[in-house]
Amino acid sequence: MKKFQVVVKCSLGIHARPAAQIAQACSNLRAAVTLEVDNETAQGNNVLEILNLHAPKGATVNVTVDGPDEEEAAQQIQAVFDAMGPKEKKGSVLKVAFFGTKDYDRLYFSELAKDKGEGTYNVELKYFSSRLTDETAHLANGYDAVCIFVNDEAPRSVIEQLHDGGVRLILLRCAGFNNVDKKAAAEYGITVLRVSAYSPYAVAEHAMATLQAANRRLHKAYNKVRDNNFDLTGLLGVDLHNKVAGILGTGRIGQCMARICKGYGMTVIGWDAFPNKKLEEEGLLTYASKEEVLKRSDLISIHAPLIMGEGGTYHLIDEKAISLMKDDVMLTNAARGGLIDTEALIAALKKGKFHAVALDVYEGEDANVYTDHSFDVPTEDVTGRLLMFPQVILTSHQAFFTREALQAIATVTMENARNFNEGRPFGAAEVK
Template structure:
């Protein structure tokens, strides 16, 4: 089957070409993201594969439907970049990657927490310049601290297990209680429990209900000086409110691998350009902020699983088999 692969990076192409040897699809790579202006490139492709920062809205879906596309395969777990209702109306089926390596994201979240708390990036930059002064680098012991996990699915539970191993008290916020989270000693609390937490880590999907779940009101409720970690979706955090909380000292620091306006920034080399996004420019100016470019998922094991799952879904579609990873719009 002929597949247009948008937002295709070199590291993906190498793995996809190898995995595709047993599937035999015709893969055509486009480094550009899928959006209104690039949708004509999908003309004649029955399958289009996209990534998290592609824009698969109603207008794009109309264009690719006209061009003959019947399946959109997103190489991600999240699918908030796709208008699922519009796809259903246009008879375009959607598949995603429901499971890859939750360890990759959970481990990265722990890495961000350690780097933020112990100010490792600042120390690294200092010693590179011959400055071995310790002033300004003090952190705190994690043992005995309270860590709040917002979203206790697979990734959140693995993160919680690691933090429990550090000797932390782990509390959870989720509509659905995970027996595994409770088995490792996690305790579910109501919203007021946020005041207990020294660290808050986000592991929930982005939905209309969770959009800006971290906002001026929730930030004001947190313990003063708490650390915030986000490796889930940028839209979970009201960035302007977070900046205000950093300026006042209410928020002790923030480490994020995602950003609510990342679509025009992440997965691109902008080092020789002027970035027009004033919000992200202000954010990275703080010494107690760590920002990475959506790399938490980026391990060999995770990427191979993501790409293999995508190819299997496409092969199932081509053969008329049931689609195990189909997104149901109903």
């Protein structure tokens, strides 16, 4: 255990930006970090708790770090406090039109946007509940930037409207950018920045949770017990231990999924357009061709980006790919719906090809994502057709949806806004 004290030097106290930086750093550490000011405590990985300390300039913060990487944690936290310094000068405010707003978006973004002045995020948010589309793009007139999510639409026609309205920046509060016409944005001089990484654990854990629910028919078992039916008919699952897991896409999320599969006692093989040999060297997985992964795997988990065009990943899983898979294979997708040809998947489900399918994303989901249609007449049949199969589980694009991920998404998005506003490098956030 390591304990030390720091004195707040910034005239704004521990304002939103350092609080977010501390929380983000602590979320990536194994050590448990606690901050204490005047007998009030906050967990180091929780930005809202840190802000609720209301630590003013001159306050003494007692920091406790306990864990295997406590030296690294102490250095990172000290560095954040050292960088706070006195900040008095006012800077220009970046005006952002925030589309598709939900209550959980406001939870973190509103707190991080409160402060204004040098050293803060210096962002003013205007929330709109509607998605960004051709019909709503005019709402961004007079704003410097728009902030959008996976179900917003930014084709050329929208880009043109945004440009005409004065928008210079598109902030994606997600990793994927397939819903933005990059070429049009470049032509109109609009910068596109994304959250290149937030919580890979959130997505990988959800992928395995839903896959296991489908495998063990937990959705069916839950409803049977609620009906006072304790018969096990139709609930037969399979062990994952000693099975082969195939990971398609071995970036940060794919790596997390590989480690989860390892924990189940599985043999892990992977495919990636750009293999990471370090993963083989550490013994996490063995790379193989896409065809071999499809043929050998008992469980296939998709974590590739959606890339359109020739040589891309659109319909990575199509009729041919499915034909290469084992009978009774298990499949999960928490990446992008377009990675799987839905019609080919449904045709194979009708033939009994899959033991379990877990989809957090699927083609045809766009009209459903983050909306309540419980009282509406269905206007599409893809969802209903998928749900008619007892081995299929669908969730509503929620793999990212954890407290840690929402906090990271807000922090990185606001850092991107600040970097743009102050002419700083964009790093991995820039979409080209």
